[in-house]
Amino acid sequence: MGFRMSLSDADDCGGLTRGEMIKNVRKFGAVTAAGAGCVLTRSGSGSEVPRTPAAFAASSDLPEEAYTTIGGDMKTCRILNGMWQLSGAHGFRPDQKPALQAMAKLVNKGYTTFDLADHYGPAEDFVGAFESQNRAEADKGQFFTKWVPRPTRMDRSTVEAGVGQSLARMKTEPIDLMQVQYSLLDQRPGQRMATLAAERGVGLLCYGTVLGGLLSEKWIGKPTPTRSDFTTVSEMKYYNMIRQWGGWPLFQELLSVTKSVADKHGVSIPNVGVRWVLDRPAVAGAIVGTRLGLTDHSDDNRRVFGLKLDDEDRSRIAAVTEQSRDLMTVIGDVGDEYRG
Numbered sequence: 001m002g003f004r005m006s007l008s009d010a011d012d013c014g015g016l017t018r019g020e021m022i023k024n025v026r027k028f029g030a031v032t033a034a035g036a037g038c039v040l041t042r043s044g045s046g047s048e049v050p051r052t053p054a055a056f057a058a059s060s061d062l063p064e065e066a067y068t069t070i071g072g073d074m075k076t077c078r079i080l081n082g083m084w085q086l087s088g089a090h091g092f093r094p095d096q097k098p099a100l101q102a103m104a105k106l107v108n109k110g111y112t113t114f115d116l117a118d119h120y121g122p123a124e125d126f127v128g129a130f131e132s133q134n135r136a137e138a139d140k141g142q143f144f145t146k147w148v149p150r151p152t153r154m155d156r157s158t159v160e161a162g163v164g165q166s167l168a169r170m171k172t173e174p175i176d177l178m179q180v181q182y183s184l185l186d187q188r189p190g191q192r193m194a195t196l197a198a199e200r201g202v203g204l205l206c207y208g209t210v211l212g213g214l215l216s217e218k219w220i221g222k223p224t225p226t227r228s229d230f231t232t233v234s235e236m237k238y239y240n241m242i243r244q245w246g247g248w249p250l251f252q253e254l255l256s257v258t259k260s261v262a263d264k265h266g267v268s269i270p271n272v273g274v275r276w277v278l279d280r281p282a283v284a285g286a287i288v289g290t291r292l293g294l295t296d297h298s299d300d301n302r303r304v305f306g307l308k309l310d311d312e313d314r315s316r317i318a319a320v321t322e323q324s325r326d327l328m329t330v331i332g333d334v335g336d337e338y339r340g
């Protein structure tokens with residue numbers, strides 16, 4: 001079993017008591033990182049976990065390039081299964097049995113890495129049940145969870161103290177992972193964070209890569225949506241981002257150009273969005289949300305790994321995204337969208 005320390009740009013970890021932290025460490029047999037956010041990570045507990053990307057690929061439907069190594073020796077899939085979609089605010093009530101079946105199916109297809117958090121509805125319970133009921137698949141998996149305590153004011157010294165304490169308790173120095181919002185729409189991490197992360201050997205795990213599903217064929221040519229057009233809180237979140245970014249007409253231009261790029265390569269719009277992010281410096285993986293037991297895009301998302309965007313594709317996309325507002329000015333630096 002391996003543990004890695006990572007931070008989320010979104011989740012505040014203020015207000016941790018030592019007792020609460022220890023409780024979580026015991027709960028997960030893992031580690032806690034405090035600060036701008038915290039992630040407890042655990043990998044599969046079996047002894048048969050493949051040790052190299054090649055070995056991973058050999059036991060899955062996905063090619064070798066679908067896997068990477070983070071934090072020195074933890075093998076992970078570059079498309080992670082995001083479990084926020086189980087929180088209850090995504091248009092369906094997750095049911096354990098079909099969810100566990102969907103998790104097993106994902107692992108058997110090669111999507112072995114899951115991202116969850118204590119406030120993602122029953123996600124942690126499902127992982128626990130998965131471990132006891134689907135032992136063979138659970139042993140192949142990596143499960144990253146975040147502890148998200150009460151929001152509180154965060155200043156530099158609080159973050160440094162919190163992170164420092166966790167690093168000391170873990171007897172480790174580096175933070176191996178950072179979760180950030182990074183997409184065709186929100187390219188702020190590319191301005192400063194990616195360079196720093198690359199210099200320090202920190203991998204970025206990126207969410208929002210398909211904008212809650214808005215970056216897909218489904219929304220081409222649709223008039224400006226209203227709240228009643230959305231079924232998930234994720235769609236609402238990224239629609240708000242679209243409004244700040246440049247508005248629905250400009251987003252339709254982005255859909256149009258990504259559709260054209262997708263057609264050129266015989267893939268889908270979401271494939272183009274995820275590939276674009278995976279190609280950015282310092283990006284270790286894309287966390288793609290999955291409504292376990294309800295929808296399944298695993299076969300489509302598999303095509304991300306055969307896709308090679310060229311300079312023409314990137315410049316055609318940039319010709320649209322460069323017309324947007326500067327989110328660094330509109331929102332602030334990475335993570336500021338979560339700070340009041």
Ligand SMILES: NC(=O)c1ccc[n+]([C@@H]2O[C@H](COP(=O)([O-])OP(=O)(O)OC[C@H]3O[C@@H](n4cnc5c(N)ncnc54)[C@H](OP(=O)(O)O)[C@@H]3O)[C@@H](O)[C@H]2O)c1
Binds near residue numbers: 010116206214234287
């Ligand atoms: N650290 C943080 O603060 C933070 C914040 C947000 C999210 N996250 C993590 O990131 C994950 C992703 O969440 P997100 O909100 O950013 O959502 P997202 O990944 O941008 O969107 C997920 C939705 O996109 C649709 N989709 C995925 N693949 C598709 C494909 N190939 N074709 C068509 N549609 C496709 C699906 O919609 P349908 O189900 O409707 O088909 C899916 O539910 C979360 O689950 C969580 O693990 C972390």
